Amino acid sequence: MKRAQNIALILLGLVAAASLFAGVLASSSYSEQFRDSLSAMPSTRFPLGTDELGRDRFARLLYGTRVSLLLAPAAALLSTLIAALVGGTAGYLGGKWERAVTSGIDLFLSLPWLFLLLTVRALLPLNTSPVTSVIITFLLLGCLGWATPARIVRAGTRTLVHSDYLVQARANGVSGIRLFWRHLLPNLRPILLAQFWISVPVFILSEANLGLLGLGVSEPLPSWGAMLRELENYTAILHNPWMLAPAALLVVVVCCLQLVLRTEDGIPC
Amino acid sequence: MLRIVAALLVTFTLAAETGGELRFCLRTEPKTFNPLLVEDESSETIRYLTAGVLVRLNRYTQELEGELASKWKVAENGRRIDFDLRTNVSFSDGTPFTCEDVAYTIRQLMDPALHSPTGDAFRSAPGAMESKCTGTSSVMARFPGAVAALAAQFDQVGILSARSARKESAVLGPFMVGEYKAGSYIQLRRNPNYWKHDASGKKLPYLDSIRLEIQQNRELELLRFRRNQLDLVNKLDPEMYDRLAAEMPKSVIDAGPSLDWEVVFFNQVATSPLPDYKRQWFRSDAFRRAISEAINREDICRVVYRGHARPAIGPASVSNHFWLNASLKPAAYSVPSALTRLERDGFHRSGDTLLDRAGHKVEFSMITNAGNKLHERTLALIQQDLSKLGIQLNVVVLDFPSLIERISRSFNYESVLMAITNVDLDPNSQMNIWVSSADNHQWNPAQKTPETPWEAEMDKLMQAQNAAQDLNQRKAYFDRVQAIVWERAPVLFLVNPNALAAVSSNVKNVTPATLRPQIYWNAERLTIGGTLVSQR
Numbered sequence: 001m002k003r004a005q006n007i008a009l010i011l012l013g014l015v016a017a018a019s020l021f022a023g024v025l026a027s028s029s030y031s032e033q034f035r036d037s038l039s040a041m042p043s044t045r046f047p048l049g050t051d052e053l054g055r056d057r058f059a060r061l062l063y064g065t066r067v068s069l070l071l072a073p074a075a076a077l078l079s080t081l082i083a084a085l086v087g088g089t090a091g092y093l094g095g096k097w098e099r100a101v102t103s104g105i106d107l108f109l110s111l112p113w114l115f116l117l118l119t120v121r122a123l124l125p126l127n128t129s130p131v132t133s134v135i136i137t138f139l140l141l142g143c144l145g146w147a148t149p150a151r152i153v154r155a156g157t158r159t160l161v162h163s164d165y166l167v168q169a170r171a172n173g174v175s176g177i178r179l180f181w182r183h184l185l186p187n188l189r190p191i192l193l194a195q196f197w198i199s200v201p202v203f204i205l206s207e208a209n210l211g212l213l214g215l216g217v218s219e220p221l222p223s224w225g226a227m228l229r230e231l232e233n234y235t236a237i238l239h240n241p242w243m244l245a246p247a248a249l250l251v252v253v254v255c256c257l258q259l260v261l262r263t264e265d266g267i268p269c
Numbered sequence: 270m271l272r273i274v275a276a277l278l279v280t281f282t283l284a285a286e287t288g289g290e291l292r293f294c295l296r297t298e299p300k301t302f303n304p305l306l307v308e309d310e311s312s313e314t315i316r317y318l319t320a321g322v323l324v325r326l327n328r329y330t331q332e333l334e335g336e337l338a339s340k341w342k343v344a345e346n347g348r349r350i351d352f353d354l355r356t357n358v359s360f361s362d363g364t365p366f367t368c369e370d371v372a373y374t375i376r377q378l379m380d381p382a383l384h385s386p387t388g389d390a391f392r393s394a395p396g397a398m399e400s401k402c403t404g405t406s407s408v409m410a411r412f413p414g415a416v417a418a419l420a421a422q423f424d425q426v427g428i429l430s431a432r433s434a435r436k437e438s439a440v441l442g443p444f445m446v447g448e449y450k451a452g453s454y455i456q457l458r459r460n461p462n463y464w465k466h467d468a469s470g471k472k473l474p475y476l477d478s479i480r481l482e483i484q485q486n487r488e489l490e491l492l493r494f495r496r497n498q499l500d501l502v503n504k505l506d507p508e509m510y511d512r513l514a515a516e517m518p519k520s521v522i523d524a525g526p527s528l529d530w531e532v533v534f535f536n537q538v539a540t541s542p543l544p545d546y547k548r549q550w551f552r553s554d555a556f557r558r559a560i561s562e563a564i565n566r567e568d569i570c571r572v573v574y575r576g577h578a579r580p581a582i583g584p585a586s587v588s589n590h591f592w593l594n595a596s597l598k599p600a601a602y603s604v605p606s607a608l609t610r611l612e613r614d615g616f617h618r619s620g621d622t623l624l625d626r627a628g629h630k631v632e633f634s635m636i637t638n639a640g641n642k643l644h645e646r647t648l649a650l651i652q653q654d655l656s657k658l659g660i661q662l663n664v665v666v667l668d669f670p671s672l673i674e675r676i677s678r679s680f681n682y683e684s685v686l687m688a689i690t691n692v693d694l695d696p697n698s699q700m701n702i703w704v705s706s707a708d709n710h711q712w713n714p715a716q717k718t719p720e721t722p723w724e725a726e727m728d729k730l731m732q733a734q735n736a737a738q739d740l741n742q743r744k745a746y747f748d749r750v751q752a753i754v755w756e757r758a759p760v761l762f763l764v765n766p767n768a769l770a771a772v773s774s775n776v777k778n779v780t781p782a783t784l785r786p787q788i789y790w791n792a793e794r795l796t797i798g799g800t801l802v803s804q805r
Contacts, residue, residue: 032653033649033653035571038572052572053572053646053649118668118671126665126683127634128665129663130663218663219664220653233508235515
């Protein structure tokens, strides 16, 4: 287990270093168009070939890693924290609070968020920089993605509330807030981590889909999501399998993160 | 034995020549079957295939041809038209076609209560119209004002029956609506009373029926075409075209540049919420010309449209043979010339950044509709082209309703890239774009009086071409309009995308045209699986 974790850690370090030193590793800018080398095959100049506008895929992958690796986990963290707070409180307090929160979650899930996203885009100034646009996008994803995890956290909390150690702690006079923070939340950690890991790739793909609404990462800034949108063209993938690089990197990074954060007995820490 | 084989072969050939069903897709549900109320593309397809018209614009030769009218004459400076009608023609329900039907249709067309979009082209002035029979097979119509290209406007007017009980099911076109399952398909059956015959005297149309599947998803449409479940795809995007060309090279058709445009224009509205200095840039002819020169149109054609587009010149597409001002060429790509033009206008470079006279950094946004890959790629190219001038272009993709709201109501935008669909060769259909008081004078709409001398000149020229009856005189006026648009660049014409289509090898007599409907414009002569019957 330790060996696998070390390998995962090294891989993650390599990915992070590669994205940090993208300017050194990539021979060209992520936005420069080589219009005489459209959809080029991999070569020493372009290790992953070029896209349909003649841009270096390798450079775009490295710079896109910065965006996606930093912002998707941040959004996942935000949504998991909100889910922990809302779901955990509802499960812990029970009764009318739980019913109220559950109804609130159901209502939240039934709302047409598509229109909110369209409104947000309409309200944003037109000259918003690509970086600001991408930060707003992931912030929105974080704020809107908590409801489903909150349901699961609430169910998990209900199970824990009636466990022996909590009953005993309560009998010993431990205060409600201390019970929640010191005894309940740490035991919810496996559920929260699972929700966090599920959210990361979901948010990366959501960012790509938001591009269809005019939100998301705007040109010329790259992201994994934007690069994954290229995979819609399945015949192009057959002829250019290196287009799968961002998908492969996404799988590798998520697997490595899972491995690194596992404990000795195989349970996520 | 030999006689039996020969007889079988003859039977087979005849069956193949005259029968069969053509299958293709409509992208949306048709909104109406009434030919006078057509607004959307699907309804227009139904109208084209089912409605009989007095005159028809031949989509291939771009010439006007008589259909239900054997002769016509325009008089009173474009206010009056007289038609001589064909005799022995019947509607699909057997009712005889008479001059009363034409008079009735024209009265319906001009009825304000009907709100016919087709009738808008004939309402050039307020007042009453008149339409009546002038003989057993002749009819006249007099309109309140002069109508430009009056005869050609009748290409869009499907003749209704004045006497049939179910008017919409009595048609004079080659096909009639046989079956309609909402959301699924429309089946058009051969009109047994269709009046046309081919050169050998055989009744048209050759096809038994046309099945129009309602299918929004382009990928599914393409998949069904590949599986031979569809016979044609009337409009393909360049990526799909190339994909299909690699698999089925004989089935794809590039009919050349269409009448459609990809254009860019800047917000010049005086009351728009833009900073004054930006409005000044956008109102400067030199600025707009410089941007036009800095955009590499050849690259857009090659990179974005994969070679299936042509650099656009102006309001007339290169495929509009008669109306194109042949002395004009697409704006030449030249960064040095663009920079010189900007410097003469008070702009200057500071490092890699372009600054205006007051020292403002030249940065603006360009909006386009979300989900359109061609537009997104075009913007990426323009972004890099303009960076060579030191201009920072911010690309913004918006959902279509937001985009329309910004360019036509709030005017809260800086520049826009959009596609304009053009279905008419005649410049009269562009009156609502080039006249300064029009709502679709997009860069600065609904002006009370023209704000610039060149817009005033364009107003006069467009009105003059609208009123003139001599075709060459009209062309001279419109040539000048094209020259003004080229010189002042209120709209930057980027490319005319090619009309791309796919047709199964089973379909015969296909003669692709650049005008809509490109592939099935001669639907009455198309056959399935047979030998070529006649070429047109």
